[in-house]
Amino acid sequence: MPFSSIDDLKQRLDAGETSAEELAGLYLDRIEKHNASLNAFVHVGFEQIMAQARASDSYRAKHEARPLEGVPIAIKDIFCSTESPTTCGSRILEGFTPAYDAHVITQLRKAGAVLLGKTNMDEFAMGSSNETSAYGPCRNPWDTDRIPGGSSGGSASAVAAGLAPAALGTDTGGSIRQPAAVTGIVGMKPTYGRVSRRGIIAFASSLDQAGPMTRTVKDTALIASIISGHDAGDATSVADAPSVDWLGACDKRNMKGLKIGRPEEYFIDGMDAEVRQKVEAALKQCEEMGAEIIDISLPHTEYAVAAYYVIAPSEASANLARYDGVRYGRRCEDPKDLADMYTRSRDEGFGDEVKRRILTGAFALSSGYYDAYYRKAQQVRTLIRQDFLNAFGQVDVIATPTSPVPAFKIGEKTDDPITMYLSDVFTIAVNLAGLPGLSQPCGFANALPVGLQWIAPAWREDIILSAASAYESATDWHAQHPKAYGGAGA
Amino acid sequence: MSWEVVIGLEVHVQANTKTKAFCGCSTAFGAEPNTQTCPVCLGMPGQLPVLNREAVDKSVLTGLAINAEINLESKFDRKNYFYPDLPKGYQISQFPLPLVEGGHLMIPTAEGEKRIGVTRIHMEEDAGKSMHADTGNVSHIDLNRSGVPLMEIVSEPDMRSADEAVAYLKQLHQLVRFLDVSGADMEKGQFRCDANVSVRHPGEPLGTRAELKNLNSFRFIKQAIEFEVIRQIEIIEDGGKVVQETRLWDSARGESRSMRSKEETHDYRDFPEPDLPPLRLSKQEVDSIRAGMPELPGQMRVRFEEEFGLSAYDADVLTTSRELAAYYEDLVAAVPEDPKRAANWLANELLGRLKERSEDITASPIGPKQLAGLIKRIADNTISGKIAKDVLDAMLESGQGADAIIEKRGLKQITDSSAIDAIIQQVMSDNSDQVEQYRAGKDRLMGFFVGQVMQATRGKANPGLVNQRLKVLLKG
Numbered sequence: 001m002p003f004s005s006i007d008d009l010k011q012r013l014d015a016g017e018t019s020a021e022e023l024a025g026l027y028l029d030r031i032e033k034h035n036a037s038l039n040a041f042v043h044v045g046f047e048q049i050m051a052q053a054r055a056s057d058s059y060r061a062k063h064e065a066r067p068l069e070g071v072p073i074a075i076k077d078i079f080c081s082t083e084s085p086t087t088c089g090s091r092i093l094e095g096f097t098p099a100y101d102a103h104v105i106t107q108l109r110k111a112g113a114v115l116l117g118k119t120n121m122d123e124f125a126m127g128s129s130n131e132t133s134a135y136g137p138c139r140n141p142w143d144t145d146r147i148p149g150g151s152s153g154g155s156a157s158a159v160a161a162g163l164a165p166a167a168l169g170t171d172t173g174g175s176i177r178q179p180a181a182v183t184g185i186v187g188m189k190p191t192y193g194r195v196s197r198r199g200i201i202a203f204a205s206s207l208d209q210a211g212p213m214t215r216t217v218k219d220t221a222l223i224a225s226i227i228s229g230h231d232a233g234d235a236t237s238v239a240d241a242p243s244v245d246w247l248g249a250c251d252k253r254n255m256k257g258l259k260i261g262r263p264e265e266y267f268i269d270g271m272d273a274e275v276r277q278k279v280e281a282a283l284k285q286c287e288e289m290g291a292e293i294i295d296i297s298l299p300h301t302e303y304a305v306a307a308y309y310v311i312a313p314s315e316a317s318a319n320l321a322r323y324d325g326v327r328y329g330r331r332c333e334d335p336k337d338l339a340d341m342y343t344r345s346r347d348e349g350f351g352d353e354v355k356r357r358i359l360t361g362a363f364a365l366s367s368g369y370y371d372a373y374y375r376k377a378q379q380v381r382t383l384i385r386q387d388f389l390n391a392f393g394q395v396d397v398i399a400t401p402t403s404p405v406p407a408f409k410i411g412e413k414t415d416d417p418i419t420m421y422l423s424d425v426f427t428i429a430v431n432l433a434g435l436p437g438l439s440q441p442c443g444f445a446n447a448l449p450v451g452l453q454w455i456a457p458a459w460r461e462d463i464i465l466s467a468a469s470a471y472e473s474a475t476d477w478h479a480q481h482p483k484a485y486g487g488a489g490a
Numbered sequence: 491m492s493w494e495v496v497i498g499l500e501v502h503v504q505a506n507t508k509t510k511a512f513c514g515c516s517t518a519f520g521a522e523p524n525t526q527t528c529p530v531c532l533g534m535p536g537q538l539p540v541l542n543r544e545a546v547d548k549s550v551l552t553g554l555a556i557n558a559e560i561n562l563e564s565k566f567d568r569k570n571y572f573y574p575d576l577p578k579g580y581q582i583s584q585f586p587l588p589l590v591e592g593g594h595l596m597i598p599t600a601e602g603e604k605r606i607g608v609t610r611i612h613m614e615e616d617a618g619k620s621m622h623a624d625t626g627n628v629s630h631i632d633l634n635r636s637g638v639p640l641m642e643i644v645s646e647p648d649m650r651s652a653d654e655a656v657a658y659l660k661q662l663h664q665l666v667r668f669l670d671v672s673g674a675d676m677e678k679g680q681f682r683c684d685a686n687v688s689v690r691h692p693g694e695p696l697g698t699r700a701e702l703k704n705l706n707s708f709r710f711i712k713q714a715i716e717f718e719v720i721r722q723i724e725i726i727e728d729g730g731k732v733v734q735e736t737r738l739w740d741s742a743r744g745e746s747r748s749m750r751s752k753e754e755t756h757d758y759r760d761f762p763e764p765d766l767p768p769l770r771l772s773k774q775e776v777d778s779i780r781a782g783m784p785e786l787p788g789q790m791r792v793r794f795e796e797e798f799g800l801s802a803y804d805a806d807v808l809t810t811s812r813e814l815a816a817y818y819e820d821l822v823a824a825v826p827e828d829p830k831r832a833a834n835w836l837a838n839e840l841l842g843r844l845k846e847r848s849e850d851i852t853a854s855p856i857g858p859k860q861l862a863g864l865i866k867r868i869a870d871n872t873i874s875g876k877i878a879k880d881v882l883d884a885m886l887e888s889g890q891g892a893d894a895i896i897e898k899r900g901l902k903q904i905t906d907s908s909a910i911d912a913i914i915q916q917v918m919s920d921n922s923d924q925v926e927q928y929r930a931g932k933d934r935l936m937g938f939f940v941g942q943v944m945q946a947t948r949g950k951a952n953p954g955l956v957n958q959r960l961k962v963l964l965k966g
Contacts, residue, residue: 080535086535098534098535098536099534102536197536197538198536198537199537200536201535202536202765204764205765206764233540234540235538235540235765235766235767236538236765236767314761315761315764317570317759318568318570318578318579318761320579321572321579322534322577322579327534327577328534338574362759365759365761366757366759367757367759370759
């Protein structure tokens with residue numbers, strides 16, 4: 001049962017074979033047993049989680065079950081929710097429990113889900129390895145010496161190790177897809193504007209988007225159907241977004257005649273050879289299932305990482321200004337004066353990577369440098385968006401590796417931020433263009449999971465879900481789980 | 491060589507919307523600290539702004555009233571700086587693409603009307619308020635004002651004297667009040683002004699400017715600018731150079747002091763606000779705001795002159811505020827036959843008395859209907875104008891109506907000519923010498939007789955009738 005899909009759990013709950021209370025108990029037991037080796041969860045309120053589960057069971061007894069009735073879902077520590085501290089992996093928010101729920105948390109509660117604690121993450125979602133967390137690194141259940149990816153590393157690790165059936169993550173430059181890829185699960189970043197950002201602690205407002213991390217494509221579709229939709233409280237949540245038949249798209253499983261673009265810039269020297277081989281093999285399999293593989297070019301891809309590391313830190317430098325020790329969060333002891341309070345509170349509260357990005361962002365926005373950095377980066381962003389528009393004139397969907405390498409060793413890249421930043425080289429452009437992207441398992445490289453990334457035009461998550469479901473139904477990569485945590489292994 | 495003063499003004503006008511610019515909190519003034527706040531205006535994690543359309547509409551209306559261009563697409567930006575009463579660490583404002591650009595105001599000057607250009611009006615949010623305790627190392631922060639919508643109205647450097655600057659501000663103040671886009675109460679900080687001042691010799695390029703802050707009354711603005719002009723001229727005439735800086739006006743000491751120099755100027759690192767999409771308006775929306783444009787003070791002044799036959803002066807006085815003009819219109823509706831007398835009693839008598847009590851028309855205990863009641867008694871000769879002034883005092887004092895006071899005090903005018911004749915006869919027999927002199931040609935004694943009759947009747951005799959009967963009876 002720990003590795004069941006939501007779909008399975010729902011059937012068992014509906015059949016009365018299990019209860020929300022039993023499920024919550026099962027996952028809490030597993031968390032208790034395995035979290036020490038993974039460090040996937042940072043806040044788990046055992047009592048209140050059991051209370052949520054019992055409330056769901058009594059709801060089920062009296063009413064018709066809601067779409068996620070009794071299903072436990074782990075939540076990245078970036079989503080504000082009233083039942084638990086929300087600290088964004090940072091010391092500066094130590095002890096902060098919001099007085100409000102994020103919009104998507106409200107949606108999950110309304111759907112009957114049980115919120116299964118807060119998962120570890122890179123501090124303020126700034127990282128690709130979960131090593132910048134104030135709570136220490138989270139580990140990959142396939143090899144606990146290795147990173148689970150980031151920034152939604154805790155969510156990925158929890159789902160991959162069977163500590164939760166599903167989780168919520170956020171994705172600013174690949175933070176859902178890359179950890180999903182390196183832990184062997186499914187993760188989707190919806191189109192920018194599809195999911196409300198209200199109540200999600202902001203990293204880079206024009207790039208952040210929340211999404212599901214699950215075992216199967218259908219589970220991803222199910223959670224997406226709950227958390228998506230217009231929210232008048234977020235001006236960037238699009239009011240008249242084309243709707244998607246989430247579950248219907250999964251049932252279509254369409255590969256026949258599908259035009260899949262294979263961008264040359266995503267199959268390059270320097271990437272892991274085995275990763276490349278697995279992704280090529282996946283494409284071959286799609287072709288055998290009736291898809292047409294078309295070589296395309298996204299010529300500005302090489303500038304994506306540079307543009308991202310100007311735009312995201314610039315926005316972050318402003319978004320993180322509110323953590324000043326005045327109203328909430330950490331305040332240094334015995335400040336001498338205002339400047340001392342600001343300086344020491346922020347110096348003590350933020351980790352190195354967050355400081356690096358705040359400084360980078362503040363620099364890029366400074367008078368005299370703005371045109372050379374921020375404005376230029378925005379121009380690059382336009383070109384990247386244009387690249388995708390051109391490509392989608394030719395193909396229905398694009399397939400690429402999600403990450404150029406499988407999970408690397410903890411500590412391997414921490415001293416070299418630039419190499420670390422390149423972990424996101426295949427995911428970042430999707431955020432810059434605001435497009436939907438999904439990663440699904442497509443094999444193993446040296447016994448470590450490899451992810452296949454699907455990219456579609458804006459608002460066409462249905463094309464991704466249909467193709468990914470088709471691939472999933474023809475393979476069993478998604479059904480393999482780490483042995484050390486009770487799975488069948490790879 | 492003569493000096494020319496160059497002044498440009500930046501005015502922050504608080505839009506009088508019911509709720510704040512980016513959240514649903516009330517904007518009411520004077521509440522207990524931090525009671526009108528929510529996670530958005532407190533800058534809590536993950537909270538997002540949603541633009542208040544009422545604030546947009548009011549800014550557009552203001553733009554239309556100064557004949558400006560309304561940008562159908564404008565953008566919001568973040569202005570970054572740290573201060574404890576700025577909860578997000580940035581202020582949402584508009585920089586490269588404001589909502590309104592390029593309008594003007596006409597101001598009265600000694601040489602006639604002058605056109606003052608308005609560069610732009612942009613929308614932004616206010617910060618909270620820091621209160622520093624006198625004792626102890628403690629400051630308190632009230633965030634009730636955090637997120638209240640402001641219109642920043644930036645003029646061209648078109649003013650050439652402190653008087654012109656004040657005239658511009660008064661004109662703008664009157665305009666926003668007429669438009670009902672702002673309470674513009676300066677004491678409540680709803681109308682705040684910064685002045686950029688420089689001097690030069692006529693024909694030369696612009697001199698180095700100083701920015702004056704903390705100018706919160708028309709009087710201080712005039713004083714501060716005049717002080718600054720003298721300061722700069724003295725520096726230059728002494729062979730020095732004016733430095734670009736921000737100066738704070740100290741109204742208690744009647745002088746300004748340097749707050750920060752150009753080198754210390756903040757780098758606000760403005761960049762586009764990613765939480766708010768561009769503000770897009772359709773031409774139709776702008777047209778419908780235009781259609782709701784109320785009558786502006788200038789138009790109203792002309793109409794008062796034409797429709798009610800008022801002097802330019804009275805029309806000007808009565809259109810100083812929307813409330814006063816509305817009072818006058820209500821008054822005229824009650825005494826339609828007497829618009830000029832109504833103007834006189836309102837502008838001179840009632841306003842004069844209110845001014846003595848440091849009040850304005852909105853605080854008047856006498857409403858337009860009550861004042862009309864008094865005017866009617868003058869018109870129908872129940873009382874004379876002179877008695878009416880006493881009645882008005884009594885009305886202000888007691889809050890009673892004119893009729894009740896006339897009745898109670900027995901002030902009803904004597905209009906019976908036989909009764910007046912009897913009094914005149916008595917006065918003539920008591921003053922036979924003067925009667926002799928009058929009959930001998932000393933006409934100016936007429937005033938003496940009128941005075942005697944009025945004294946005998948304690949002012950109640952109808953003055954017209956007294957004059958008329960005296961002329962007849964004195965002839966003999």
